[in-house]
Amino acid sequence: MFIVTIAAVCIIGTPRWLIEEVKRWCNNIGVDFRSIKKIEVKPYVKFGGKTVILPNGGFMLRINELLLKDRDVVRAVVIHELVHMRLKSRWHNDKFYSMLFTYIDEEEYWRLYERMNEIVADHLIQRLRQQRRR
Numbered sequence: 001m002f003i004v005t006i007a008a009v010c011i012i013g014t015p016r017w018l019i020e021e022v023k024r025w026c027n028n029i030g031v032d033f034r035s036i037k038k039i040e041v042k043p044y045v046k047f048g049g050k051t052v053i054l055p056n057g058g059f060m061l062r063i064n065e066l067l068l069k070d071r072d073v074v075r076a077v078v079i080h081e082l083v084h085m086r087l088k089s090r091w092h093n094d095k096f097y098s099m100l101f102t103y104i105d106e107e108e109y110w111r112l113y114e115r116m117n118e119i120v121a122d123h124l125i126q127r128l129r130q131q132r133r134r
């Protein structure tokens with residue numbers, strides 16, 4: 001009997017550079033890249049990135065497609081989500097932030113966080129305007 005493994009990560013719609021960025025930060029932060037079973041890239045309206053714990057114990061990483069035009073913002077989001085995975089916690093507590101800021105400068109992080117919120121909010125406003133016209 002043969003077992004064929006297609007890919008560790010579902011890469012449909014995920015640009016190569018994003019996968020490389022996730023791999024790079026997995027190595028830096030100490031997260032097993034193979035534990036990320038899926039990277040989902042869609043134009044989400046409520047968040048920049050999200051970590052979903054799958055029933056089998058692996059992770060699904062969601063990255064907002066709207067952010068792909070700004071790779072610095074993507075880097076900040078990827079680091080944020082991988083720290084959640086490393087700590088196996090969804091909380092934004094002191095432990096979370098002290099680990100986060102060992103991988104990204106605090107001032108730079110908050111600057112990129114603002115930019116992320118602007119990109120996501122602009123998209124949401126555009127969608128609401130389109131709804132009003134219907």
Ligand SMILES: [Zn+2]
Nearest residue numbers: 080084090092
């Ligand atoms: Zn978070």
